[in-house]
Amino acid sequence: MTPLLQVTDLTKHFPIRSRAFRSAGGVIKAVDGVSFSVDAGQTLGLVGESGCGKSTTGRLLMRLLTPTSGSIQLDGREIAELRRSDLQEYRRRVQMVFQNPSSSLNPRQSVGSAIAAPLLAQRVTPAGGVKAKVRDLMDRVGLRPDHYNRFPHEFSGGQKQRVGIARALALDPQLIICDEPVSALDVSVQAQVINLLEDIQRDTGVAYLFIAHDLSVVQHFADRIAVMYLGKIMEYGDTERVFGAPEHPYTRALLSAVPQPDPAADRSGRIRLSGDLPSPADPPRGCVFRSRCPVHPRLDPQRRQLCTDSVPSGSIACHHTDVAAEALATTPR
Ligand SMILES: Nc1ncnc2c1ncn2[C@@H]1O[C@H](COP(=O)(O)OP(=O)(O)OP(=O)(O)O)[C@@H](O)[C@H]1O
């Protein structure tokens, strides 16, 4: 079965603006050969540290950015090379919810107008008219009818994000890119918004690409997980497998930092990563995780060399998963 969204070898390199680097042809490898798919009605969680390229991936999928190379197919149709003027239909089918509900809403636009905006921009007139559709959407996301003429400053963060979700639903999209939609919200409100997104998925069959820097946010929500580091996918698989038996040293380190409600279930302690995230303008040669990998220093010289000489590929981007578990079990934490 063709997946709803198929992303293959997607790359976005930004030219470096500083004069010294520009003359050397330097680029920031924000997204560097990323592949994954999202099935209809399913959720893919895209997780990783700040600066690893999650939002750039989301913006590429929305075609707010033009890819440097690679393929984006929706229902088998290539999107990566469409010109801006040909993107209108695609934009109906793929929508986005942003991290900061305050800055993604116009303070001078009423809530009703904000939700109606995609319908008007795409010249779509729903059967019962725009106002009725907006009222339906408001009801769907838990906003009251009297909120219609209110302005964003009168709303809490959680309510504003509900407006953002209603706006994203206005055109009945097949896929919504949710870029850290709950990370700016209080913890208690986060759960409400995630429950709302789950209910909407159950009712409408919409698919989500759900971006988060915190693995625990996607654990109970995503069907599949892609773990990103320095512009590349380190591990990709079904959520149950990734959480139950993580294989890449980076995934293991991230998971070891997720608090366990039951101390008895605590994994064998936290794996601390040394050093800072390298610059995406100058990533390590070979495996990009090499400079922080806790397994790498414990390998024999031949295996260590392979980490430098060739880029690991596949759904678990590590040459040495066979020894990683054992090495990590004996690594001082
Ligand atoms: N327009 C741009 N021009 C140059 N560099 C950019 C641009 N947009 C993003 N970058 C760089 O690309 C890298 C990835 O950025 P991105 O915003 O995609 O990361 P992220 O994973 O979403 O991070 P965060 O969790 O902080 O939101 C960063 O090093 C960032 O500085």
Ligand code: SF4
């Ligand atoms: S390829 Fe080498 S450096 Fe990269 S994650 Fe595996 S062991 Fe670590």
Ligand SMILES: [Mg+2]
């Ligand atoms: Mg981001």
